[in-house]
Amino acid sequence: MIVDSDKRLLDLGYKPEFRREMSLFGVLGISFCAIGILTGMSSAFQTGLFSGGPLGLFWGWNICSLFMLFIALSLAEICSAYPTMGGLYFWVCKMKPDMPVLGFCTGWIYSIAMVLTGTSGNLSVALYIASLAEVGQGRTLTRVEIAAIAWGVNIASGIINTVGTKAIGRMSSFNVWWTLGGTFVLVITLLVKAPQKNTGAFVFTDYENFTGWTSKAFVVLLGFLQAVYTLEGCETAAQVAEEAQRAEFLAPIAVVGSIVGSWFIGLAYMLALLFSVQSVSSVQATNYAIPIAQLYFDAVGQRLTLMCLTVIALAQFMAAVTAFTASSRLFYALARDNAFPAKGKFMSLNRFQAPYVGVWLSVLVGCIISCAYIGSVIAFNAILSSAAISVMLGYLQPIIIRVFWPTSLKERGPFHLGKWSWIINFASFAFTVFICVLFILPTAHPVTQLNMNYAIVSVGGIFILVASTWNFWGRFYFIGPVHTNTE
Template sequence: MSSAFQTGLFSGGPLGLFWGWNICSLFMLLISFSLAEICSAYPTMGGLYFWVCKMKPDTPVLGFCTGWIYSIAMVFTGTSGNLSVALYLASLAEVGRGRTLTRVEIAAIAWGVNIASGIINTVGTKAIGGMSSFNLWWTLGGTFVLVITLLVKAPVKNTANFVFTDYENFTGWGNRGFVVLLGFLQAVYTLEGCETAAQVAEEARRPEILAPLAVVGSIVGSWLIGLAYMLALLFSVQSIANVQATSYAIPIAQLYYDAVGKRLTLMCLTVVALAQFMAAVTAFTASSRLFYALSRDNAFPMKSWFMALNRFQAPYWGVWVSVLIGCIISCAYIGSAVAFNAILSSAAIAVMLSYLQPILIRVLWPSTLPEPGPFNLGRWSWPINLASALFTVFICVLFILPIAHPTNSLNMNYAVVAIGGVIAIVVGGCLSSQMFIMLTGPVLALFSIVVAANAIVVHDWEFNDCHLLLLRFYRL
């Protein structure tokens, strides 16, 4: 929530943040119900793509596409989380030492954080479960500390009228409703990831019960805890204009600095950064397990490599491929700070696209779950799945739209480039027998963001020139 907080603050302000959080939480809860019902019937490591294969065995291409898009989504999520950690570390240096870090330095920190995630996933397999449990209590306790610190130390407390009705717009768009919708990214990005319980289902006891409960419980818990944290931030923010004009690497650092001062800001950022890092590590845990499952089911090239386990029982090839792609994506931040929002958007869209396929199958073919598990929605299953599918499509379209007006090469939403490239490569791979394309394609598609961002900043190219560059790249 802290990483994407500025998105909602600048697109709708407190009004959009509060109502957007609750609206998105409600629909994400419906999505969790839909996924939990399927998870209860098929509690296995493959997760989303395995569910699609089981429900539509006559159309294996659907499972293939789901698996690849979801694996890329997990890498996107881990990368965005690790880049957020780098921004928190940079902000800690800026607040504590008064030195502004360059984008190259921040990208280098992101590389280090990605590599640290890889090392933990390689040698700390048994510790990851304990770390996740610790992160639960760290998040609960940390939220309590942050809320109390903000409400006690903020020199000026905002009124309820400000928190629930104040509208802010730093996007340039004139339509009030559209501006508020753009702020939904903050909520959706925060709430995604409930399905990752399925990635470790085979490592749990009674997964047909515990896994779906974890899927739904993560949304319920995040909704309530996130609401308390958000209200504390909104009651304590001293100046939204200051946050928007900040020189700190991540804008929420300015909010904390204005509200609680230098020393407590360092404490608050440390609490958030550590929670973010532990969460990002588990995203690479999920992606590596997914690569393993895809290889096990003959949907991945170099099968023996990605199924290889080290003495710590970690699928280390999947871990380090995730790290490599994460480091490449992080380089986009060197070209433009706008790339950070593009990475957030890309992560959110990729996850939602992965959700869409099993849910849409349940809408179009309700009989595809002949033997439901203990977690069963009964007669409410179809309407909940329909609402979930419609919201997912809406979000995927919304998050590729321009986030600023007038739109130019410097503020374009490059998420459309990343997601378009990923979809083109995955679909092309399904139609091609050359599986090597499937391995290199996602890396090349994501690398195109780096090429475009750097070319625009260095050469000050026009918007159309950027499109020509990308067109030539994809043709190649």
């Protein structure tokens, strides 16, 4: 018997290749895991703390969460109409079939973004492990040792993804409970053990500026990057749509639900951090690999800091694993449509139903990029910051089409926005453009060789790579989605 989701996939031209073994909780867990609210908030907290302080963190979080919800609604509406593994890439191809270059570039940029996101997450795990060594044993790890740990974490991510759909679904479901329980534990620990609690005036109105810029508004806006970086990843549910039950309904629900849940969980965690931070200048001057470790150490002491960092590190690892899940599925989808070379290799599934070649390509690239950390932290950070921009650029492509060609979505799924569709899409478009510009602006003044924001250089390199691939290969082989449903 053909289930409704498989019938819809057949209608879109694809023969079902994956077993539909993911429930709503598993699909929601994928997006929730990719967002990684505990990890994103912890890893990027200092960005907002030093750029605007509590004022920028609190208000920036709520403003950005609202607009990221608009983006999630925009993407969920398209996902409901086209519940396929290619996600953003397939949606662009389907809505603008007369411009295959748009779909090709979207797919490649977003695939690169997912690999870089996974690499960033795995290095963050290594940095948390380094911070555990610093707090627990007073030993500072070298950059070579941190890079070696990142290699091990990359390989572990590949092994888990090779096991396949069931393992990823179970891990994602577990991550939901781990995030909820972990947030509860961290919030209670901070509020109970912190020797001094900050006032409401500090939490909601205190302004901090360690950037060197004199414009208060601009400094607060720089702090918005922390919220956007944390909330990226809701669309990952679309990458497993062909492995989900009732995908045309569950996948868009997961896209939106992951943002709503992350908004409120992140707010609770942020408030606990702001009420408990003992000294902003102490966090700014820390020698720990992850600055949030200093905040915990000042607030709860050595032993509890070790526990809290372990909770965050495990959540970070699960988030990084799902980034490679998304990248491998994107490679599969692109290869299926002749948008990626070595089609047969990247469409091969092992006995666990995993596209293992795409998984291990992601691992290989992640290990190579991790080596850059040994030579230059600045270069490595530039590469990884380009991942956040690339994700937003991936969001931008289908949203642009919905704004300027509103009739391009010719079919509606069970999840749609009705008369509010264009307004929400326009708000999403404006915010995405604004954030992409903000991501490449210098974050410190005066600008020097050591503090310059090199993300524009890294993003430019990605553009050159994708444009070259299209010109020398893609335009000869890619004409749009290829139907595998020959019947």
